[in-house]
Amino acid sequence: MIDSMIIRKQRMILLILFILIVFTIVVGMGMGYSSLSYNRLLPTLFGQGTFKEEFVLFSIRLPRIIITLLAGMALALSGAILQGITRNDLADPGIIGINSGAGVGIAIFFLFFPAEAGTFVYFLPLLAFIGAVLTAVLIYMFSYKRHYGLQPIRLVLIGVGFSMALSGIMIVLISAAEREKVDFIAKWLAGNIWGTDWPFIWALLPWLLLLIPFTLYKANRLNLLALSEPVAIGVGVSIEKERITLLLTAVALAASAVSVTGGIAFIGLMAPHLAKALVGPRNQLFIPVAILIGGWLLMIADTVGRNLVEPEGISAGIMVALIGAPYFIYLLMKK
Template sequence: MTPLYRHALIISSILLLCTAAGSAALGQASLPLSRMIPVLFGFGTETESFLLFDIRLPRILITLLAGAALAVSGAVLQGLTRNDLADPGIIGINSGAGTAVAVFFLFFPISAGSFIYVLPLVAFAGALLTAVCIYAAAYKKGTGLEPTSFVLIGVGFSLALSGFMIVLISGTDRMKVDFIARWLAGGVWGTDWPFVAALAPWLLLLVPLVLFGSRSLNVIGLGEQAAVGLGVPMKRTQILLILCAVALAAAAVSVTGGIAFVGLMAPHIARSFSGADYRRTIPLAMIIGAFLLVLADTIGRTVPVTDGIPAGVVVALIGAPYFVYLLLRGRA
């Protein structure tokens, strides 16, 4: 572990903790930082305890987990495609999940208690179907997965599915349209403890699998021929890691809405400190992704605007210029 990487881990962790503390303190009803520790240990008033444990903490944990999941998903997709522009929000994974969520919400009503736990599965099914279509279209016999084609085809799928969703919701009642529109904008809507319980198992199961496969990602970065020569079963590895990336992105966006660019920015920032070793990039990207989404959600819900600004919009205001910068850098 190099000193630069160690310092990046420490600084990013401190930034995440400070942002989480600020998020817990800020809002329409403020909770002074001086009261945070006493309330955490059960010495707060009933109002303070309700504000922290029932309102603020679940939302912070949801955005933290979702940001980490999106960062891992983006890192895997960038490693597999050897394309710096790969991101689950850009290449259509999020749109596939969103389409499935919209269809399920509109045509398969179930009880609220079951809805929370079923939604990640529905989002995963939609995202997986989209990923399979993109993979099949970008895979060429003899040469394998074409990285550039994978991204371009994914962008096409993303636009097509977004258009389909607009047509889908155009004739539904206003309340359902408002919910889906807020979901598409990246408005964090899952803000209770059951949503934390619905999202956390996906990370606990899939992140260790990705870390286990991070050595293969390092080898794939050398090129397909080199990877095969070093004994990496390319097709099986690609399918397994794509499944993990799709599942993580789908689980995250099912409770946070259509968040893009976190999976693009976090791995890039992490690689500038960790180098090309995904065994180091992924843990740091998780912390940076969590920090970015917690920060975006905090800014979005505390700005003096009615109903705030969706976290997805705040992230896009940062991520879109960063995307353009990467495009221009790639042409330089």
């Protein structure tokens, strides 16, 4: 039974995060290379703006803001699941190689299989999922020992090794590609938000609408998996079945996000930790908070990054890494 005080605290935090997200969206809609006056936002949203105002808002700003919000949510939830099933606070889809696997899947298809732009958008999450699943399966196989089960520290170390190896494969692929395609892969590696149009939102949104409720439904299983294996088995949890199901969920969330945002790490590491610090370790409580924190963090990183240097800005992946890398080192030293 969850204490009513903690539930009220969680709801208050969710409300504050929702207000912060709305505030950041409003600020982001007005900031950029082509400035949009804040007193013109509401008229433009309701179809009373000039052609330039509507073009800037609906074709450039709003899709990008929504994509960063959704992708941050997906990465945060993926990190929360990975930390739960591995019992390792350092697990993150970017750090343990899942994002790199998704990137290699996209790169291979993009470089060697011609496809129409419209079709390619909707294939992206699926292609990323295939690459990420293959990577996750290999990491899991190398981390698992028959008599000892899944070893959390071993999983992170093997994941980091796979991440480096896959980055090397990406460099080999780039060396054999045309210049225009090399530019795309380079931007993807830097975590540049490249999917900035409405079709990318429709490609990403169904994964979240399906997998967020599913993960919340499995929250109690995640609580049990966070305990020792004998305890989880003793209460009737089918450990391997639940781990594989939730691992596929985490992979799908991470793959769908990085397929449109590029290689962004550390969101899945930081958001769950911040959420646990606010409302405690129960998955039912901290997962909704982590989802909103992840969306807000990536949106802030992209909004600040694209306005620091004009006209290109600094990629969201680099902005997140500037915060996330020191935090990762802190956690590594602490644990």
